[in-house]
Amino acid sequence: MTILTPTSNTGAANAGLPDEALLNRMASEFFALVPGAAQAAAQFLPGFSEAGSAPVASVSAPGRLSSVSESGNHSGSNAGAALTQPSTQPSIYASAIPQNGGSSVAPSRPQAGGAPLSTPAASTTPYYFIGADNGYPVADGNLDGLAAQGTGRQADQTLARSFGLPGQDQLQQLLGELYPANTQAAPAAGADADARPAYYFQQGEQDYWDTAPRAANPALAAPFDINAVRRDFPILAERVNGKQLVWFDNAATTQKPQSVIDRLSYFYEHENSNIHRAAHELAARATDAYEGARSKVAKFLGAASVDEIIFVRGATEAINLVANTFGKKFIGAVDEIIVSQLEHHANIVPWQQLAAEKGAVIRVIPVDDSGQIILDEYRKLLNSKTRLVAVTQVSNALGTITPVQEIIALAHSAGARVLIDGAQAVSHLRVNVQALDADFYVFSGHKVFGPTGIGVVYGKKALLDQLPPWQGGGNMIADVTFERTQYQPAPARFEAGTGNIADAVGLGAAIDYVERLGLENIALYEHALLEYATHGLKSIPGVRLIGTAHEKASVASFVLEGYQTEEVGKALNEEGIAVRSGHHCAQPILRRFGVEATVRPSFAFYNTCEEIDRLLAVVRRLANQKRN
Structure with missing residues (x-):
């Protein structure tokens, strides 16, 4: 990669050195927009730390503070936005912990008209690694617009500060480390897709700009605060092989928001009991919580009655x-x-x-x-x-x-x-079983940001009433003698034994979370992610997309010429990117397309275009290596 160095206009004494004001501005934009830049900078810039002189606390729930680790393992950071989260930025999860008897306190809902779910304080800076007392000059006012572009915030909600640059050699070393000759930087979010990059650290090889995805970055137009959403999922701060986790295996299982994790913990701390058959307080709490979850599922699916909802394992x-x-x-x-x-x-x-x-x-x-x-x-x-x-x-x-x-x-x-x-629909689409007129509808809780080991059968009540039980035991009986057994009506007839009470309650919390975001908002954003990924994958020589129906959810199965799918999956894993590689328990349909396996990135509302760019970079590198 050729580095173009802007020269100073301050006189011959400084000839050949960068103009400091310009580089200050460029670097501030750079560190706001480029994933992982602060961590890389900390390796060789004297006195530089990702979060200033002290870790910055982030909020994942009321009363729950976590510090940013020195390794950069910050809570749920967006790959292309601010590097850490200040305490002034709440998550969309305000509180989902019951205060009594299993009833939940609903977090604040999004404002009408697609307003962000959380609004940062006016003093918030997007460059959290710069302390207020660092002695560096405040950048000019135009950087507020750059900060807003990089973080999705309004310009008047930011107070941008310049980076305070090292010498030219150190800067070139930093940029060379982040963007070696064989790696191309993605265009800045919101930039004109056809424009050449304005800054030298954005200049890559011509073929990247000829084939880069042209889709608009949906992170900038998300109908919810993507940074707040990501902070609600603690596992997104995990690091794999030294890289921040990118979870693109959502079709296999989705990650869990803090509200679901806390709801499970609360159940075991305050409500744990078997249900329905005791007179004590904890049994009443557990029963209320369990049946409350059934009511949430019934409403979520548009069922006519809670009696049409049966809890199963999946x-x-x-x-x-x-x-x-x-x-x-x-x-x-x-x-x-x-x-x-x-x-x-x-x-x-x-x-x-x-x-x-x-x-x-x-x-x-x-x-x-x-x-x-x-x-x-x-x-x-x-x-x-x-x-x-x-x-x-x-x-x-x-x-x-x-x-x-x-x-x-x-x-x-x-x-x-x-x-x-x-199973693959309820986390992406609004479902109304009465409008569909389905006789039976089934799904798994872990596909919709709930716990594993819990699922649902919806059945029309008139039909369920005609069906025999399929397992025998406690809870499903009304009366038993040695001569005969009388069964409970649905749904208890189909829930023999001690059910998965806690995880049913956790599923209810997951539904609460999804409903707060809005399935329509989720579908809109995930469709934009799919379009972005599809365009990017199609631009890579040797990639064949498997499944190109006009109506699709956010799954982008593909194969790469010259590679086994497990090789692609392994290369992605080395970069911290989790995808499914294999037959996906759907061998007949893959064989319809003449393949035994695919690489299957699948997206959820907490994913970003910057994460997709990381996947595309790996696949492009593999394709180029095979061609060479």
Whole structure:
């Protein structure tokens, strides 16, 4: 990389040296916009520290302060925004800890019109590694606009300070370390996509600027405060192989906000008890919390009644429950079950087992070359023998959003029932089971920022009332003698034994969090992330995207020519980037596209374009190495 040095205009004595005022301004912008710059600077700039003379405290919850570590392991920092968070910036999680009997105190909601969920104090500076008493001059007023661009804040909410530069040699050493010759810096957020970089530390090789993603940076237009959101997820401050974690494995499991972690802790500290069958106070608290979570799920899904919500371990158990109740009662020999090529193994294997036991037949809806269900072929499969249609709403392997409303309506016109696998949908899309007219809808809590080991079956009450239990034991009985057993009505009939009480409560807290952000806001932002990543991946020679349906959730499966998927996954992991590499428990759909495995980055609302840039840089480097 060629370094272009602005020369001083202060006289011959300083000829060849940088102009200090210009470099002060450039460096302030640089450290605000470039991920990891402060950590790198601390390695060889005398007296420089990431957070000034003392660690800066960050707020993750009321009364919960954490200090920025010397290693730069700060809480939930946005890759392209401020490097640490001052105590004046609250998270969007105000408090979700019950104050009595299992009821939650709701945090403050976002303002109308898409206003940020948290507003920093007017004295906040985006350059937190600069102390107020460091002796460096205050930068000119125009830097307020640069700070606002880099952090997503209003210009009048910032007080920018210049960096206070070392000599020219040290600066060039710093920039050479951060941007070696074979690495290209991404364009500054909000910059004109077609413009050449203005500053020498942004000048990369021509091919980067010819092929860089042209999508606008959604972090600057997010309908919520992305920095506040990231601070709510403590694991995002984790470091992997010395790099700040980038979590792009959200389709496998999502990370948990502090409010969910605290809610689980509160349950075990103050409410832990079995439910329903005791007269003491803790049993009442636990029951209230558990049934309160059921009410939240019912509202979240748009169910007509809390009696239509059954807690299970996850979507896999949920599908098995339907197969072993509805399937065994209503599906017999020569009856037909329809699934699609897109299905996760969990929505294939239980129906295969049922078909083998009953002598039923499985029919498969094909998909087109983009990965979308072919509705005309689906219509041809429906007939008087069709008893059940079981399809995903969002493909875990491709991200395809299927036309479930049309699928359900067509099935009902043929007299069939429908199960929708919503495991990949509920964290991305607003779901209303009554509007869809789904007979069954299932999902897993850990896919929607809740705990593992908890999931949900929604079933229409009139249908659930016809179904036999599938497990026997406590909680699901009304009366037992040695001659007979009388069962409870739904949903208790399907919840034998001691359930996962704490994690059901944690799921309720996760739903609270998602609802505060707003699923519409989440969908808008994640779509922008997907567009940005898709454009970037398509620009890299040798990359083949698997799944290009027009309607997609934030999954970007791909393969890279010349590499096994595990090689790409390993290279990304070395840079702290977590993706899924493999068949994703969806082998039939991958084989439809002639592959056995893909690399699958999948995005959530706490991800950023800067993180995507890190992934693209690794994939581009691998592609270039193979070409060379």
